[in-house]
Amino acid sequence: MSEPADRRYGPATLPRSRGPVSAAVLDAFRRPPHDLPAGLGADLDPVDAITDEDLQLTLFLCYELHYRGWCGVDEAWEWQPTLLALRAEAERPFEAALRRLVGAPRVPAAGVAAGLAEVVAADDGPPLAATLQRRADLSQFREFVTHRSVYHLREADPHSWALPRLGGPAKAALVEIQTDEYGNGRLDRMHAELFRSTLERLGLDTAYGAHLDAAPAVTLATNNLMSLFGLHRRWRGALLGHLAAFEMTSSLPNRRYGNGLRRLGLDEVATRFYDEHVEADAVHEQIAAHDMCGGLIRVEPALAPDVLFGAAAGLAVDRLFAGHLLDSWAAGRSSLRSPAPPTVPPTVSLTALPAVAPPAPPALV
C-alpha cells in the first residue's frame, strides 16, 4: 500500500516507536497479519498508564485501525485476534488508572443532568485557556494546536461510534449534535475542516496524523479515552457522558482560544474553528445533558454511573493535558516530544503573521 493520494484525510503515516511493545507492534504492522509473540503484553505494566508513552502509543496504534487505518499496513490487522488480545492487555491498566483518577461519581437524586452539572462545576483545571488568551506566544499557541490536531482533524468521529448502539431520544439528540460537528453535510463547514484552516494559517502540516510523533502520552490518552469508550458497546454511557462534558465545558475556552489568536494577529480564517464553537456548543450543552444523556437514562437507568464516569474521566485527563502544557512552558521547554513541528509551505498568505519564535529545545515527556 503506497502513500495516499491526499494526505489530508488519512490513512496516517506510522509514527516512531516509544518502547518495546509499540516497537513490536510497528514491526508486525510492516508484515502481513500474523500472530504476535506470546507474552508481549507483559511489558505493559506501567506505574501510570495515562502517561506511559509505550502503552498509550500501543493503544493508539491498535485503535487507529478502526478509524482511517495506517499507511502501508494490511487492513486485515484490524481484527487479528492476538492484536485484539494485546489491546485488551493495554486497556486494563488504562481503565484502572482512570478509576483511580476519578473514582465512582455519585448520581444525585435530581438525575443525570444534575450529576453532569456537578461534575463540570467541580472541574478546576489548570488555566490553559486563560494562558492562551492572555500570555502565550505564537510558538506556544502552535504547540497547543499541534497537540489538538490529533483529535480535531477527525473531530466528532469517536462519538459517532455510539450511533448504532442507541435508539430513541438519545440517538436523536446525538444526531443533532453530530450533524453540526460534520457541518450539516457541507465540507467547508465540517469542524475538522475549519480546524485544518487554523493549522494552515499557523503554517503547520494539515495532514491527518501528521503530528503524532510530537504528541506525548497524555495527548494520546485524551484521544485513546474516546476510542476506548467508543469501541466498546459496554462503555456507551461513558461515551455520551464524555461528549456531554466536552460540550458543557467548550464555549468559554473556545472564546478564549479565539481571542488569543486575535491578540497574536491571526485573522478570522484562523479563529473560525474556535468562534464557531462559542455559539454551537452553548446550544450543544443543553442538548447533550438533557436530551442525550437524560434520554439515555430514561431508557437505560443503570447506565447513569457510567455517564458520570465518562464525563469525569474526560475532564480529568484533560486537566492532566493542560497541566503538562503549562508545566512545560513554566519550565521554559516545549510541551511536544520533538521540537516545534516543521512548517510546510503555506497555502494561504501568512503576511499578517508575526514572526514565529525559534523552537524550544526537545523534551521527552
Ligand SMILES: [Fe+2]
Ligand atoms: Fe466541534
Ligand SMILES: [Fe+2]
Ligand atoms: Fe459541539
